[in-house]
Amino acid sequence: MIFTNFREIDKTGRLVISKDIRNHLNIKAGDILQIEADDECITIKKAESKCVFCNSPENLIEFNKKYICKDCFAKLMQSQ
Numbered sequence: 355m356i357f358t359n360f361r362e363i364d365k366t367g368r369l370v371i372s373k374d375i376r377n378h379l380n381i382k383a384g385d386i387l388q389i390e391a392d393d394e395c396i397t398i399k400k401a402e403s404k405c406v407f408c409n410s411p412e413n414l415i416e417f418n419k420k421y422i423c424k425d426c427f428a429k430l431m432q433s434q
């Protein structure tokens with residue numbers, strides 16, 4: 355199924371993703387989206403994994419099927 359919407363970007367660069375697309379991809383408030391761009395296109399996709407503490411999708415370490423980013427892991431180690 356292909357969804358096509360036309361949306362205006364607001365002054366601060368925000369873009370609304372329509373409810374039909376959010377429902378189709380099971381995107382909820384608080385989910386992390388990965389945004390990639392080349393010279394012509396922007397691709398937005400749901401990030402597969404995110405840190406359980408800060409929701410970052412980057413530099414993840416997996417432990418017991420949960421993810422923690424390296425920054426939070428370092429902070430956790432310093433707090434011991």
Ligand SMILES: [Zn+2]
Pocket residue numbers: 405406407408409410422423424425426427
């Ligand atoms: Zn984190």
